[in-house]
Amino acid sequence: MESKQPLLKVNNLKTYFFTDDGVVKAVDGVNFEVYPGETLGIVGESGCGKSVTSLSILRLLDEKGKIVDGEIIFEGKDLVKLDENKMREIRGNDIAMIFQEPMVALNPVYTVGDQIMEAIILHQKVHKDEARKIAIDMLRKVGIPEPEKRVDEYPHELSGGMRQRAMIAMALSCHPKLLIADEPTTALDVTIQAQILELMKQLQKDLDMAIIMITHDLGVIAEISDRVAVMYAGKMVEYTDVKRLFKNPKHPYTWALLNAIPRLDIEQERLFSIPGVVPDALHFPSGCKFHTRCEFATEKCRNEEPGLIEIEDGHFVACWNIEKLEAAKDRVEVGENK
Amino acid sequence: MIAYIIRRLLLLPLILFGVTILIFGMLELLGPEKLVSAYIRGPEAEKVAGATQKIIEKYGLDKPLPVKYERWLGNVLKGDLGWSLVGKQPVLSAILSRFPYTLELALWAIIPVVFVGIWLGIISAVHHNKFLDHFLRVFAIIGWSFPDFVFGLFMILIFYTQLGWFPPGYLSFDMERVVTSSQFVNYTKMVTIDSILNLRFDVFLDALRHLIAPVITLAYLWWAYILRITRSSMLEVLRKEYIRTARAKGLSEDVVINKHARRNALIPVATVSGQMIIALLAGTVIIESVFNRPGLGRFVAMAATQLDYMSIIGGALFYSILLVLGNLIVDVSYALIDPRIRLQ
């Protein structure tokens, strides 16, 4: 897979928010790439910058947010430098996005069909009747029963799961090459979550698209991702494939996240019980951002920020104390074996 | 939705019944002497001596309240609202003959209010916290603080006394002669429409010239109000996730704002529009007096200053029926805009 050209390559992305109270460095130098047809998971607690990263790719930040540095190369074009008109041709067409809350992400005063057809008419330059057929087809594909009827219904007439399916139908209606899914299952019941993830995997295979899955839920990551980027306080702390991440995490934060999962019950919603709290975005600590909550933190962590280094082929970690973590892992295992 | 409309329709007679009691109550506050004199001022008084007794008997003025109310209501339902001293004709025909003038003024005022107010509100929201937004906000709050009749007086001072552009009154003398001549057919009694139907564009332009100042006076206050409501509702809507979804689809900013945001943002605006139309009609009481225009508003104001009780009571009844029916129409159309209500 690594030998292929990446579909999307994000280099040193920095997105800052200029608020009345000061500058929030929501994303501060993030690098990753997405290959055609694969799924990249971005995981982290709320406020770590994962959603801002995804909004930066589509340039959908609100007025206070600005991409201050870096490049986002999609099919050879730098999206950061693209003018607004060209960017619009990409949105919804080459790169589509689905959001967390399908109730608030769909416009309440237009029918589901109307909202799906809008993108089809815009990007595929087809007539209204044709667009309607495509929309109904799409609704059927995402498993909505009676799509001919549902197409004329309003969002509030559908259940939560159906709405998210409609959302997915809308996003996929123009066969995007990349789908960004921002916590698409968080607002749904556990059983429906599984159905939606299954559906996304199925559609990914059918349509041969890449997915960026943004979530706080490692269970979702395990279910769907090929490779994973772990983010903390605007930085990437670990970046590798999903197997290595779960089997052999190298960053204390990743390790803590994994330990916070109740082993037998992956479906539980809130997972983290890492000591301390996510630092205030306005006042990030110096050095390694995680040092305030890290049990291995040293003087060096407090003063110098570790860079992301490739410790083995395709496994990147930003930490000064990888050895200490390894030693700790051994201790835990010894303890468990007793 | 249908249940909602039925409930509203069932409440309608109840509310109207309550309104008649309220208005009858106000009439009763006059006390027996003034009441008799209010009734007796009609043409009947001149015909016979001893008319007083007849009036008392006819309207049951010496009877207990419920009987009086019943007789009064019976007369009202028959369209007999008494004799208008100011109009020198029955109150109902006095009101109906003057209403078209007022309606014309109010209708002209609605156009700038709705279009300019909503437009400015959207501009203000789209330029949130930029110079234009601050400017429009200040404009709105000053506008909202300007008493309409003071504004009207300033309009006359500037645009008539100083510049000589927009005279007060209804039509200039010559044009008034044209309108009252036998060749001029009064189809609607609204001169701007009738003049076009009669192909008298000189009359139309003259009418427009007299309309501009009162229309602006009537409209500016609601400009400011609609601007504020549209702005805050638009700002709220623009923060909604479905706006982000619309942008994520690749729609142009124009479509995002004018299709996805505007329809949602106009829902609260629609709720005040009924209130606004009624207020515009009621506002003519002052504006017509300031600009010396004929119409229901000035009629009621004159009736009040000349203690023509039957006319003001009739006017109050007429205005309240307009208000109740107007609110009904707004509630129903509000339900039509918002599918969430439509289906409940």
Add this chain to the structure above:
Amino acid sequence: MLRDEIKKNTKKFFKNPTAVLGLFLLVFFIIIALFAPLIAPPKDPNNPYRIPIATWSLEPKPPSPEHPFGVIGQRDIFYGVIWGTRTAFRIGLIVAGISAIIGIIMGSLSGYFGGWIDEVLMRITDIFMSLPFLVAAMVLTTVLGKGLDKVMIAMIVFGWMGTARLIRGNILQVKEEQYVLAAKALGVRDSLIILKHVIPNTIFPVIVQVSMRMGSLVITAAALSFLGLGAEPGYADWGTLLSYSRNWLTQFDKAWFSIVYPGVAMVLFVLAWNLVGDALRDIFDPRLRG
């Protein structure tokens, strides 16, 4: 806790330039009202609200050192504007205050008892709202027999419905809150709950509503005086001063000062209340901000 809140809100208030302007204007008008006897000494101290006759000629007189705002209808406009400030405060505070009290009582009864009492009271509210405020006030004033006191009564009779609905809504909302249901489950008396939870939730919206209404009440009263239904001629009232100008409609160049001075006073007075009310609303109800 409460003190911190007040401190925080005061700070917020003073950070808002338009609010400070409003407060400044309001203080300015309060000073004028308080010191009216010094700024414009009355000729007849027992009857200070009568504007003394300045001239016997019916023609308006432009501003002069003796009459800084000019003369209209034989009356000194400056005197009328100064003492008219007191009239404006009196009308606004009495009408807004009393109608708020009536509204609080009606709304509390409606929200507290609910059921058919609520239904009846709310329909009565609807009925009173079925007359346009200006028309209603005008008719009742006329029926009661004209005069400033009648204007005030009429505005109170037709002015309580907004507060009643506000209070009722708040009570219904509080009744639904979790902590109230919890208190009920513990057997705390209804009236106690309402008292404890509704008052803090309601008092500020009512204050905001009253301050927002002050301006429009003064406008309505002035409009009625302008039409000749309110204060009698010669009374120190802005609307009455403005009504003199009606006789000079076609010759405003001779009487511009009779519009400009009382007109500007009124605009600034209403603006002051609206700015303060707006700022208070921003502070107490962040949902309405924007």
